[in-house]
Amino acid sequence: MSRTTSRRISARPPALVLALALVGLSLVVLPLVGLVTQTPWRDLGSLLTSPPVMDALRLSLVASGAAALLSLLFGVPLAWMLARVDFRGKALVRGLVILPMVVPPVVGGAALLFAFGRRGIIGEPLYDATGFLFPFSMWGVILATTYIAMPFMVLTVEGGLRNLDQRYESAATTLGAKRWTVFRRITLPLIGPSLIAGLVLAWARALGEFGATITFAGNLQGRTQTMPLAVFLALEQDRGAAVAMSLLLVVVSLVVLVALRHRWWPVR
Amino acid sequence: MSGRLDVRLVVEHDDKFRLDASLVVEPGETVALLGPNGAGKSTVVAAIAGIRPLDGGMVRLGERTLDDPAHGIFVPPEERGIGVVFQDGVLFPHLSALDNVAFGLQSSGVSKAVARGEALEWLNRVDVGAIAGSRPPELSGGQAQRVALARALVTEPGLLLLDEPLSALDAATRIQVRRVLDRHLQLFAGPRLLITHDPTEALLLADRIVVLESGSVVQIGSPDEIRRHPQTSYVADLVGVNLMRGTAQSGFVDIGPSPPIRLADTDIAGEVLVTIHPRAIALYAEPPGGSPRNAWETTIALVEPLGDRTRVQLGAPHALTVELTDVAARELHLEPGETIWVSIKATEVTAQPA
Numbered sequence: 001m002s003r004t005t006s007r008r009i010s011a012r013p014p015a016l017v018l019a020l021a022l023v024g025l026s027l028v029v030l031p032l033v034g035l036v037t038q039t040p041w042r043d044l045g046s047l048l049t050s051p052p053v054m055d056a057l058r059l060s061l062v063a064s065g066a067a068a069l070l071s072l073l074f075g076v077p078l079a080w081m082l083a084r085v086d087f088r089g090k091a092l093v094r095g096l097v098i099l100p101m102v103v104p105p106v107v108g109g110a111a112l113l114f115a116f117g118r119r120g121i122i123g124e125p126l127y128d129a130t131g132f133l134f135p136f137s138m139w140g141v142i143l144a145t146t147y148i149a150m151p152f153m154v155l156t157v158e159g160g161l162r163n164l165d166q167r168y169e170s171a172a173t174t175l176g177a178k179r180w181t182v183f184r185r186i187t188l189p190l191i192g193p194s195l196i197a198g199l200v201l202a203w204a205r206a207l208g209e210f211g212a213t214i215t216f217a218g219n220l221q222g223r224t225q226t227m228p229l230a231v232f233l234a235l236e237q238d239r240g241a242a243v244a245m246s247l248l249l250v251v252v253s254l255v256v257l258v259a260l261r262h263r264w265w266p267v268r
Numbered sequence: 269m270s271g272r273l274d275v276r277l278v279v280e281h282d283d284k285f286r287l288d289a290s291l292v293v294e295p296g297e298t299v300a301l302l303g304p305n306g307a308g309k310s311t312v313v314a315a316i317a318g319i320r321p322l323d324g325g326m327v328r329l330g331e332r333t334l335d336d337p338a339h340g341i342f343v344p345p346e347e348r349g350i351g352v353v354f355q356d357g358v359l360f361p362h363l364s365a366l367d368n369v370a371f372g373l374q375s376s377g378v379s380k381a382v383a384r385g386e387a388l389e390w391l392n393r394v395d396v397g398a399i400a401g402s403r404p405p406e407l408s409g410g411q412a413q414r415v416a417l418a419r420a421l422v423t424e425p426g427l428l429l430l431d432e433p434l435s436a437l438d439a440a441t442r443i444q445v446r447r448v449l450d451r452h453l454q455l456f457a458g459p460r461l462l463i464t465h466d467p468t469e470a471l472l473l474a475d476r477i478v479v480l481e482s483g484s485v486v487q488i489g490s491p492d493e494i495r496r497h498p499q500t501s502y503v504a505d506l507v508g509v510n511l512m513r514g515t516a517q518s519g520f521v522d523i524g525p526s527p528p529i530r531l532a533d534t535d536i537a538g539e540v541l542v543t544i545h546p547r548a549i550a551l552y553a554e555p556p557g558g559s560p561r562n563a564w565e566t567t568i569a570l571v572e573p574l575g576d577r578t579r580v581q582l583g584a585p586h587a588l589t590v591e592l593t594d595v596a597a598r599e600l601h602l603e604p605g606e607t608i609w610v611s612i613k614a615t616e617v618t619a620q621p622a
Binding site: 172 | 317318319344345346347348349350351352354358360361362371372375376419420423
């Protein structure tokens with residue numbers, strides 16, 4: 001369908017549309033320009049290899065990767081339930097699942113504390129029984145980022161499932177395939193593009209997570225200080241390092257966008 | 269192992285539509301369920317395959333009861349052993365033709381290597397072994413339907429269910445795949461149920477036709493019976509056409525010992541199916557004149573009133589069915605045994621490759 005766009009006639013925009021579009025574009029581009037012009041290029045190597053930055057980068061990659069995979073593990077079944085099973089209160093469940101996208105992350109982080117914190121409804125018995133504590137640990141970072149990122153996975157995959165022609169699954173069933181076989185060998189491969197899109201969106205959101213993480217897990221270098229937290233801290237103490245880390249995050253995001261652009265939105 | 273299919277399907281759709289249809293298909297027999305869009309054909313497929321549970325009635329295949337809500341019996345689709353050929357194939361787009369066919373065997377626990385071997389055998393049997401490695405998007409409509417047929421038959425089902433297998437194909441491919449089906453349906457010894465809205469498909473492929481209208485069966489019979497003696501005006505419109513096989517050459521079709529029939533299309537040659545609509549045939553008391561047309565003298569075999577029109581069966585040389593308005597029929601004083609002149613314009617005769 002999108003192939004036909006190559007035959008589209010290029011339109012001449014009205015002056016007002018063009019002007020507003022340029023303002024919109026500059027809103028996106030100017031911060032990038034600011035970032036690039038402020039970058040201390042000569043010290044870039046040493047700034048990015050300093051221990052706090054390396055720690056933050058490692059933690060960010062591990063936590064965002066884990067959050068994306070956990071979103072896949074739990075988000076796909078959730079999406080399947082929402083797309084395929086009729087149950088009472090489905091609208092409510094969908095609303096609850098999407099809520100972390102809308103709620104301010106700081107509020108999400110606070111809510112996580114009340115559930116999984118030292119005094120939380122799960123956190124307290126868990127701590128009493130095992131001595132394990134989510135806050136101030138990498139597990140807390142992963143929990144907070146998964147909480148924020150999973151809705152992106154659920155929404156994307158649910159859309160993919162709804163667009164999937166269910167006759168493929170019916171056909172597999174008439175061939176004698178059990179439900180799990182149908183899910184594994186037909187459904188999952190056919191929604192592959194949605195899974196990848198969901199992974200990318202969840203991962204990108206997890207990489208940029210700030211509010212819920214700092215509220216729930218704290219800001220300890222080497223343990224819970226992810227790149228965004230490190231950037232925020234460095235803005236006060238070492239502008240050069242903040243700019244360098246920001247540039248690194250932008251580059252990582254761009255690489256992912258470019259690498260996967262064909263997968264989840266039409267080009268041109 | 270194969271037994272007859274015996275069903276009474278009762279399915280309710282939010283008060284608007286009710287399907288209540290009974291039919292029987294014997295092993296080795298092809299029955300066409302013929303009906304227009306909205307008659308309930310897809311519901312029949314879903315109910316027999318087990319994708320849509322029945323609200324009443326039962327589905328029996330051989331000795332097994334597959335669905336019987338009154339007795340709390342419901343066998344899920346994956347345990348029914350029903351091979352389905354879906355409209356436009358519904359081949360799994362991410363698997364090769366070979367793996368599409370092997371899928372059913374693998375699902376029942378056969379190892380990948382063995383399943384692939386058997387799948388290849390079936391692809392060869394329907395003459396598409398050469399494209400075993402291709403993915404469905406690379407296949408032509410005709411190839412895809414052959415793969416779909418092989419996929420449905422490889423698991424040795426107790427019933428072959430063909431759901432509009434030709435309707436997604438273009439006209440030329442449809443004729444080609446219809447021939448393939450005609451030939452390969454014999455590969456399957458169990459009952460065969462063909463769901464279609466296309467009268468030609470039903471007339472050519474089926475041993476018996478069941479006509480479905482608004483959720484009910486309105487007529488059951490052999491293709492000839494249905495064609496010659498449609499019992500409602502709806503069935504008459506749907507299948508009541510004159511259909512003959514012959515050999516076409518330079519604007520004429522040779523049909524057995526009878527006089528050849530003139531065609532408007534002078535290019536078509538070889539084996540053809542000739543269709544003439546009953547309302548396109550004119551009857552005259554005297555020999556007609558005028559433009560080049562088919563005309564001959566014949567006898568009236570039968571006169572049947574049918575609602576606001578009259579159907580007339582003619583005798584030799586061509587046993588044609590003619591439909592007239594009541595007014596025209598009265599003016600001609602039609603009586604069985606009387607002689608009368610037939611006239612058909614060449615442009616009213618359609619011929620397509622058989």
